[in-house]
Amino acid sequence: xxxxxxxxxxxxxxxxxxxxxxxxxxxxxxxxxxxxxxxxxxxxxxxxxxxxxxxxxxxxxxxxxxxxxxxxxxxxxxxxxxxxxxxxxxxxxxxxxxxxxxxxxxxxxxxxxxxxxxxxxxxxxxxxxxxx
Amino acid sequence: xxxxxxxxxxxxxxxxxxxxxxxxxxxxxxxxxxxxxxxxxxxxxxxxxxxxxxxxxxxxxxxxxxxxxxxxxxxxxxxxxxxxxxxxxxxxxxxxxxxxxxxxxxxxxxxxxxxxxxxxxxxxxxxxxxxxxxxxxxxxxxxxxxxxxxxxxxxxxxxxxxxxxxxxxxxxxxxxxxxxxxxxxxxxxxxxxx
Numbered sequence: 001x002x003x004x005x006x007x008x009x010x011x012x013x014x015x016x017x018x019x020x021x022x023x024x025x026x027x028x029x030x031x032x033x034x035x036x037x038x039x040x041x042x043x044x045x046x047x048x049x050x051x052x053x054x055x056x057x058x059x060x061x062x063x064x065x066x067x068x069x070x071x072x073x074x075x076x077x078x079x080x081x082x083x084x085x086x087x088x089x090x091x092x093x094x095x096x097x098x099x100x101x102x103x104x105x106x107x108x109x110x111x112x113x114x115x116x117x118x119x120x121x122x123x124x125x126x127x128x129x130x131x132x
Numbered sequence: 133x134x135x136x137x138x139x140x141x142x143x144x145x146x147x148x149x150x151x152x153x154x155x156x157x158x159x160x161x162x163x164x165x166x167x168x169x170x171x172x173x174x175x176x177x178x179x180x181x182x183x184x185x186x187x188x189x190x191x192x193x194x195x196x197x198x199x200x201x202x203x204x205x206x207x208x209x210x211x212x213x214x215x216x217x218x219x220x221x222x223x224x225x226x227x228x229x230x231x232x233x234x235x236x237x238x239x240x241x242x243x244x245x246x247x248x249x250x251x252x253x254x255x256x257x258x259x260x261x262x263x264x265x266x267x268x269x270x271x272x273x274x275x276x277x278x279x280x281x282x283x284x285x286x287x288x289x290x291x292x293x294x295x296x297x298x299x300x301x302x303x304x305x306x307x308x309x310x311x312x313x314x315x316x317x318x319x320x321x322x323x324x325x326x
Contacts, residue, residue, distance in 0.1 A: 077233060
């Protein structure tokens with residue numbers, strides 16, 4: 001997204017430092033919100049995978065060995081131990097998801113507020129919508 | 133947030149929140165209070181001003197692409213270190229429990245072999261520059277944790293830089309648009325006068 005003012009002289013509005021600050025804040029929230037959305041997507045995918053595996057693992061005999069992938073190697077560990085490791089990573093992923101969702105909502109909220117302020121001042125000579 | 137370094141102590145104490153550069157020395161873009169006086173009066177050269185603003189913009193964009201690359205590198209490095217630390221933790225846990233375990237480890241991209249890992253006291257850490265050093269488990273853990281912390285700090289610095297650059301790019305883009313609009317308006321007024 002780019003904030004280009006329309007070169008229509010009728011809409012020639014004076015830009016103040018305050019406006020500039022609002023535009024900056026909007027621009028930062030906008031790019032952060034894109035990042036957060038991408039991160040959330042990848043973490044949610046991981047979370048789904050781990051959740052699925054965890055459900056399967058709970059049905060297994062604790063002593064039975066499974067291959068647990070760590071970096072590039074597979075470790076043969078008892079199912080009970082792997083379950084603990086999986087639960088730890090589940091917890092981590094869940095709290096990450098929560099933090100990111102909260103941040104995304106804050107970004108959206110901030111952007112909505114700034115949009116109202118900036119559109120009120122600049123009308124059609126500013127474009128704050130997504131898409132090229 | 134970290135306070136500004138002492139090197140900016142000469143800045144006006146009344147406006148400590150707006151330093152002229154960020155902690156890594158990336159300069160702040162000027163906001164044009166008045167387009168006409170920036171161009172140099174009602175008959176100033178808008179073309180020249182636009183060119184200099186475009187140059188500033190190109191410099192910021194260059195810094196942005198460098199920082200993006202750095203961020204990408206660090207975003208790969210951090211999880212890599214985290215995985216290595218997880219492995220060291222597993223070795224420590226197994227050692228404390230006096231257990232051995234079997235592993236299927238990677239020999240090459242598509243080739244794996246199995247092996248038994250008995251009680252491990254030392255691991256070899258690849259330091260780069262064709263060097264690998266052996267460390268007792270606990271020292272390896274400390275070393276890797278330090279490296280992870282350093283990588284995380286660099287990552288957060290790069291992110292701060294990018295957000296700072298974002299601001300400066302936005303200011304400069306708005307400046308370009310304002311100078312351009314001002315020039316269009318002046319042309320139109322002159323045409324009407326003729």
